[in-house]
Amino acid sequence: MTRSRPLLLALCALSACARPHPPILHGPAAPDPAAMNSRSPGWPRTSGQADMILVGGRVFVADNANTMAQAVALRNGTVLAVGTDAQIRALAGPDTRTVDLQGRLVTPGFNDAHVHFGAGGQNLLQVSLLGATSLAEIERRVAAAAEQAAPGEWILGRGWDQTRLPASELGPGGWPTNAALNRAAPKNPVVLTRVDGHTSWANETALRISGVTEDTPNPSGGEIVRHPTTRQATGILKESAESLVTRFIPDPTEAQERRGIHAAMDLAARTGVTSVQSDVTPSHVAIYQQLRDADSLTVRIYGWLPLQREMIDTLRARRITAPTGDDWVRVGMVKGYTDGTLGSRTAYMQEPFADDHSVRGLPQYTNAQLDSLVTAADAAGLQVILHAIGDAANHQALNAFENAARANPAHPRRHRIEHAQVLDRADIPRFRELGVIASMQPTHATSDMRWAETRIGHDRAVEGAYAWRTLLDAGATVIFGTDFPVEPLPPVEGIYSAVTRQSREEPGVPPGGWLPAQRLTRAEAIRLYTSASAFGEWQEARKGTLRPGMLGDLVVWDRDLLTVPEADILNAEPVLTVVGGRVVYERR
Structure with missing residues (x-):
């Protein structure tokens, strides 16, 4: 690709050429809840004054046990402890900031697993x-x-x-x-x-x-x-x-790109998003690095590059074959597009569209082309993510991952399918069997449900459309995002969509939700946006749960996402967003 050289210079700054930063792939192991002191869901192993304590609320740890606590302490940008009010108050010193939660809910910071941030x-x-x-x-x-x-x-x-x-x-x-x-x-x-x-x-x-x-x-x-x-x-x-x-549109100037990134960061902070997984360009990476070095970056970035032969070969030659960077700016994925979208009738389908029998979509690769690229990227140790909307595209993507695993020696893999919107029932168990992550966007379902059955037919919709519950029950790893700016960035819209399968414009419609068998619990939806999304970027030992040693990224909400009436989830807003122990948004 023509822009590989400037991007590689940026990657150099992320890796060996950069100033020292904490380990990027496997930080300090998060403590096992079962091994923690029985007094508390998360008691520190070391003593010391907290920089900030948040007390008098409900702290959702976001582990698989749905652990709840009353309070949380932060120190040096990480979680110091999670426990009762008394336990956490004991960690305060004369310089500690104390936040009275007044019964409010605290969650980990939300990690949007699929955005186009720049x-x-x-x-x-x-x-x-x-x-x-x-x-x-x-x-x-x-x-x-x-x-x-x-x-x-x-x-x-x-x-x-x-x-x-x-x-x-x-x-x-x-x-x-x-x-x-x-x-x-x-x-x-x-x-x-x-x-x-x-x-x-x-x-x-x-x-x-x-x-x-x-x-x-x-x-x-x-x-x-x-x-x-x-x-x-x-x-x-x-x-x-x-x-x-x-291609004739002038590239934005550096000043315009900075304005856009600042606007996106402001929106993320105001909506409780503390990490994003996004496409990156050389100029984006440079701006993120500069903001990081100036302590002005307010969201963590995990970037993807295009799935192209030259990019794979160059990354491999430079020995950039795993997530590279630090806790703030990392690059480690390569992304390809196997098809288009349902809305444009360009999603690649096994059978023609129900409302236009003349088309089956626009596949972007032959099977041989996709297999070759995925196998090469997998051999290089890269994390491959494939956009796939239609059932034929998802089948093709799963086949490519399976063929790569057969062709290459075994090694840790966390390849992903982005969107996974329409699945052949026979392909659903293959996600677990192949270890492929389904990176899904719940608001796509509630945006598309007005016309989705007209487009693909009722039977295909019931069989595997936006089927996050079916995937979870089949043992697949599902992670959540928004596809911003395709959908709005606020994660509360995704939680509402995952829990209700109902219209965001007309809450309660349709009654019971569209294809309601796919509904999730609120705790599940929050976990898929936090701890599961961290797994999707190899960071489950660094963020995504509120446990000692984890990064101090959290959100205080003005209402309890776990208990308010379903329609009221849409009205929830952060009153405090903290990234790395630093307040990046506070509602006045």
Whole structure:
């Protein structure tokens, strides 16, 4: 890849060339709860004054026993002790900050296992199309941005969803055309990314700059939506066809990237997210490192790189074959895309879509191509994560992991499938058998349930759509995230979705939840966002539970996520977010 050299320089700074940092893969072993002093779920092995104590509340440790305590103490950026109020108060000294929880719930900091943090930060600075239910509304938002832009300046936005628009406003294939965008910004190129990030909507100016005409062929793995009679491009570009236009968009400046990352960090702190697992670019890594060195980084980063042959070979040659970095900034995954999305009908399905029998989606690899890449990355000791939405894509991904395990010597593996949205029933036990982690996003289910059964059919939905309960019961490891900015970052929306399978816009709908057999308990949902997500990045010995020696990342909530009425989960907000023992957000 063309950007491998600057990225490797950043990786060098993360690893051997960096200033000393704590061990990155296996920190001090977290104590076994059964071995702890019986007085407390987490009593320190050493004495000393705490930097901060939080007393008078309910502390959810997030271990498999669902241990609860009254109070927690932090020192030197880690958890010193968890126990009763009296036990924790005894650890206070004259310089200790005491937080009276007043009965509030404390959880570990949330670890979002799948975000696009840098891009999400940029999206916070661009035109938001979330919730738009008409072309007129989209046109108004774009026109408002055009009024502030210089002629010729690119106008970018994200969040539109054609399934929320009236059918009468849609053009060929059930997609909008660029007519509204042409009216809204006649002097500017406009590119709007669909909510799922797999389809772009461009105006005529952007198409002209990019040279996309009726004669431009569809690229491999992509589609240019065209008018059925004129063959003119309508402005809708699916999957790899997006790059026909997006490659002409100027890269954000360093100042713009910094603004976006700060916006994303602020949002994370305000919503209780203390760690994210995200794609990274060279400039992102450099900014994260600079923020870390200035003690200004307020969220922990675990990054992934593209699953490409040159990247694998270069990483292996540099002996970067395991998570590299420190407790704040690490890189250790390589990611490939096996298909698209259900919303765009580009997810790779075993059978045609129920609402369009002419398509089965857009696979991004042949079996041989995927097997070769995954086997090479596995041989290099890298953690491979594969985007897979459709049942055929998930089957292909599982096969690739199985073939890699057969081809290479045994070694510790934590490969993952990202999304795992529609599964063939026969593939569900293979997650446990192969040790493949299902990295899922519960809000995808409640966003998609309005149309999912229409798209894939009732039988396929019941068999294995957004089937986190079925996967857990089959012994698979499931971890939770949001796919921000595809879905909102606040983890409470994911907890609500996992627990209720009901609409976030209309709580209680549908009654009992969509496919309610897949519902989780609240404790399970929180664990999948904390301790399980830490396992998904090889960090279960460093974070994800509130036990002595673990990183001091925690959230104090304004209401009890474990006991409030289900609909009230959506209203929960942090009153205090702590990362590494440092307060990064406090509600006033």
